[in-house]
Amino acid sequence: MKKSLTWTETLITAVIKTCGYSAIVFVILIFFFLLREGVPTLAEVKLGELFSTRWYPIEAHYGILPLITGSVIVTVGAMLIAIPFGIGTAVFLSEIAPRWLREILKPLVELLGGLPSVVLGFLGILVLTPYLRILLNLPTGLTALAGALLLGGIAVPTTVSIAEDALDSVPQGYREGALALGATKWQTIWRVTLPAAKSGVLTALMLGIGRTIGETMAVMMVTGNAPVMAVKLSSIVSPVRTMTATIAAEMGEVANGSTYYHVLFFIGLVLFLISLVVNIIASSVVFKSKKRAERVLS
C-alpha cells in the first residue's frame, strides 16, 4: 500500500512539473518558430521598404508602419475606455455595492467577458458603426474609434473580474484602520485599498491590454482595414488596419515560404515583442511596488 502511494506521488509530481515547465517550453518554441519564419524578411525586404508607409503586399509593397500605427491607435483608444471603466466598476463592486448586488453583477460581468468577439463584431457592424457615422457626421462609421469602443468593451470584463478579486483580497483591517483614523470612504478607497491592491489591479490592466492588442475578429469587422498611417489626432475617426486583422485576413492565401509569408510572420513577431515589452514593464512596476511595500513594513 505504502509503496504504491509513493509511486503515484512520483507520477503526479512528474505530471505537475511537466505542466509547469511546458508553459515555458511552449512560449520559447513559439518564439523560435516566429523567429524562424519571420526573420528571413530582413534578408528579403530592405529595411527602408519594410518600414515604409505603403501596404499592398500582393505587389510587393511591404510597408508595415500603417499596420503598427493602426494597432497602437486602436489599443490606446481601447485602454482609455477600459481603464477608467474597468477600475471604476471593480471599485464599485468590491467597495461600494451591497453584497446582494455584487452577487448579481459580478457573474453578469464575467458572462460579458465570455461573449465571442465575432458576436460583438456583428453588433458593431449593424448598430455601432451606422450610429457613429450619423452622430459624428463622418464619411463612414468603420473607424479606429469603432474598434476602440468594441475592444474597450471586450477588455472591461477581464479587467473588472481580476481587479475586483485583487481589491477583495485586501485585508478588512486596512479599511477599518483608515476609517478609524477619520478617513472618508472615498479617501479609504483611493489612498488605502487601491494602492494595497496595486499589483493585482495592474495585472488586470495588463491582461486587458493583452486581450485588446491581440483581438482580431471584432477589429477586422469594424475598423475598415484601410492601411493608412494613423498618426494624426483625426486618425481616431478614420479607418485603420491593425496587425492582427492583416495576419488573419491574409494568412490563408499566401504561398508557403514566400516573401509575403515571411513578412506576415514578421508582423507576428512585432506583435509578440510589443506584448512582451508591455508585460516586462508591467511586472517591473509590480516588483518595484512590492519592494516599497516591504520597505514600509520593515
Add this chain to the structure above:
Amino acid sequence: MRLNRFILVLLLALLAACGSSTTHSSSGSQTTAYIQNKGSDTIVNLALAWAEKYQSEHPDVSISVTGGGSGTGIAALLNKTVDIANASRQMQAEEIKQAKANGFDPVEFVIARDAIAVIVNPSNPVSQLTMQQISDIYSGKIDNWSQVGGENRPIVRLSREVNSGTHVYFRDTVIRLGDPKNKTLFATDTLLLPSSEGIISEIRQNPNAIGYDGLGYVPADLKKVAVARNAGGPYVLPSIATVNDKSYPIARDLYMYTAGQPTGAIKAYLDWIVSPEAQTIVANLGFVPIK
C-alpha cells in the same frame, strides 16, 4: 491498480480511434466517391448548389464544398488536399510552375461567367459612370461625389480584401483599365472588407459609399451603376443579357481546376457541370451561364 486500469482504458480508446479511422477510409474508397471542392468565395454558393443537386441524383458520390478564396483553393490543389479548385481568376504562372514541381499539370475548365456590379446607396443620385471615372475614384483622384455629377459628399471607397479574386480582377480590369503596364493602386484609404456581406451592409446604410461585388450577390435594394467603356459610349447596366452579348465591360469567366486530366467520378461531375441542367442553376443564382 486503479491507475493501471485507467491506462488500459486509454490504450483501448486509442486503438479504437485508430481502428475506426482505417475502416472509415477503406469503406470510402469502395462504395462511394468523395470529391473535395474548395476555393473562390464568389463561386462557393454556386458550387454548393451544384453539389447538392448532383448528390441528390448520384447518392454514391459525396461532394464537400468550402470557400476561402481563389488563392486558398489553388494552394490546396497544389498541396493535393482537394480534387477540384474553384477560382474566379486564371492560375498565375508561378502557381502553374509550382504545380509542375509537385508533379502534375493543372487542367482548366470554364464553368460560368460572372459580372462585377458597381454599387452605391439607393439615395445616391449618381446612376452612371465611365470606366475612367471609376478608376479615378478608386485611385483617389476623385474624392467627392460632386465631381461625377452627384451631391457634395465625400466618397468612401469599399473593396474586397487583397486575397480576393474579385479584388485582383477589379484592380486589373477597372482601376488599371485592362492595361498590364498600368501600375495604379487602390487609394490607401480604400476600406478593405473581408466579406461581400460587409460591403453590402455598409453601402445599404451609407450614402457616401461606393463598392463592387459579383452580380449574383447584389441584393435588389442596392443601386447598380450603369458603366460605359468610354466617355461617349453607351452606359450599360449589368444583367445576364448584357454580359452574354459582351456589352457590359466588367465581366469575366469563372474556373475550376483539377490536378491533371480528371478521371472517374470527378470527370463525370465536371461533365455534368457544363450540361444545360447544371447551367440553369447558374442563371438562378445570378451568374451568367456559359452557353
